[in-house]
Amino acid sequence: MISLSNVHKSYAMGSSKLHVLKGIDLHIAHGEFVSIMGSSGSGKSTLLNILGILDNYDEGTYHLNGKLIKNMSEKQAAQLRNEMLGFVFQSFNLISFKNAMENVALPLYYQGVNRKKRNKIALEYLDKMGLLPWANHLPSEMSGGQKQRVAIARSLISKPKIIFADEPTGALDSATSFEVMDILQDINKEGITLIIVTHEHDIAAMTQKIIRLHDGKIAEILENGELKDWKHQYKRELEIA
């Protein structure tokens, strides 16, 4: 589904260049639930943005569903995002002047679904998230967990193949975080590939595969079975430090 080969990315920081990704090789299969971990500045958000075609890369190749993603026009990228990808952000990124239902329905607007129909579908998805009574509320009238659930509903409504979540629990308390993670696990069970970025190891532990980034390179990839061991090792590292 996702195949990266030697991907490099650097940002211009004034006159100097910040080399963020230094050759990433990565394969993610259909239906996986992957978390990308790493300390801040390790390039995890950048990697996610490139995977989500929100940002471009300098070198290497990225194949999404067998299709090379490189030098795409904004229009093509937008279409691809709309059809295949869903996004969940740390800061929710809901449109502040639209209510929950309208926010959820927005991706369908860009698919050309008429207003009545898309609002009806949006209500179904809000119902799934247990937010039906909040359908007519503005984002500013909702709690963080509710906003994130609206955002998840929005990412699901276009029936994407992959959902990208950048620190989906970053702005939430731990109880709400686990609620959101439960929802994400349910989504994954329905066959949608999920890729999240997080720096919380207990969140990462709820995924099937952990990609640890260190200094712009993949330090290690841990599969589900190894997670427990890894957790011990991680704790030891913390104790030593």
Place this chain on the structure above:
Amino acid sequence: MFDIDKWQEILSTIKKNKMRTFLTGFSVAWGIFMLMILLGSGNGLSNGVSENFTRDAINGMWLWSGKTSIPYQGMKEGREIKLTNDDYDIIKDIPGIDKTSGRYFIRGNMFSYGSEYGSYTAITCHPDLQEVESIDIVEGRFVNEIDIREARKSVVLGKDIYDALFKGKNAIGEYVRVNNIPFKVVGICKEGGGTRHRNAYIPVTTGQRVFNGSNRLHNFAVTVDAKTIEESQAIETAVREQVAQKHKFDATDESALGSYNKLEDVMQTMKIFQAIEIFIWIIGTGTLIAGVVGVSNIMLIVVKERTKEIGIRKAIGASPASVIGLILLESILITTVAGYIGLVLGTGLMEGINFFVEQQYAASAATNGGNGETIFRNPTVDLNVAVMATVLLVIAGTIAGYIPAKRAASIKPIEALRDE
């Protein structure tokens, strides 16, 4: 372009951002409103004054004699120039002179009828004076050729004199005494463009004969058949030269023969009005530019404010074209509606003022027999100009929105999302 869903999306955005909509709309509506008032006032002033002018014969010219101030052919200055009936005959036949009337000043001005009396001005004239000074006959007739030929003691009374002496009774055929000499009333008149009608007109020949004037005339009132100011001045010069030749004085001597050319005056006033019109246009353009800057400024801020929203829309699949379309259609919709509101309000106000002015005019005309007094009439704006101005503002708003919208729509969504 016409996609109901798109318009619904735009309308819901407008509805939910009332302040932003109001500010954008207000700057457009205000610009158009001010422009309408400004141009309307200018037009009103211009219309009013030019109407006042056209009420008199605008091609009138007046000549009067005096003492020479320049020595001429060995003759000293200070010599008195005496115009006579011969001069009337000369001036009458000069090419370009249309109507001619001479006047002999008579002393005394006591008018009486029965026990009523009053002091008014008796003007001696030829029949042509009626055209030169736009005298309106209310009743009877003006001085005619037979009056002149036979030096009949006829008098045409001004409306005010008639009112004072006759108090509404029939006057035609009655005799009034002018300096104790009986004159037969043949007509009642009003002066064009005036509010006071205190002059009486008697045949010039009668004046000369009855009041010992022999063949003397003091001044002339003529109309000039000229299209341009140059033509008019040429005719004036011709008249001066002919009279100067006969009376032996320098043709440029304004003191020996004074002259006043109304056309020159009218032209000058018209020039002032042209200048005022240009001035109004400059201010109007300034107002429009201020409106354009206002709209552009707000559009820039609106797009800046919406950068994050644009990022979100793009992340969930909006193409750059759809983002730009959304912002621009919203801008066009707001500016067009607001421009129309400004147009309606401005036109409404000017029409209201027009209604008020016309009532004032009608009221003053009613007391003054059709000659209303106003310097402000029909203060309305050419609709084409108003519509053009609105269209200009709409276009300016569109361009001002397009540039930042295009930029915002073409940057990577992740950068737009980072914008706080």
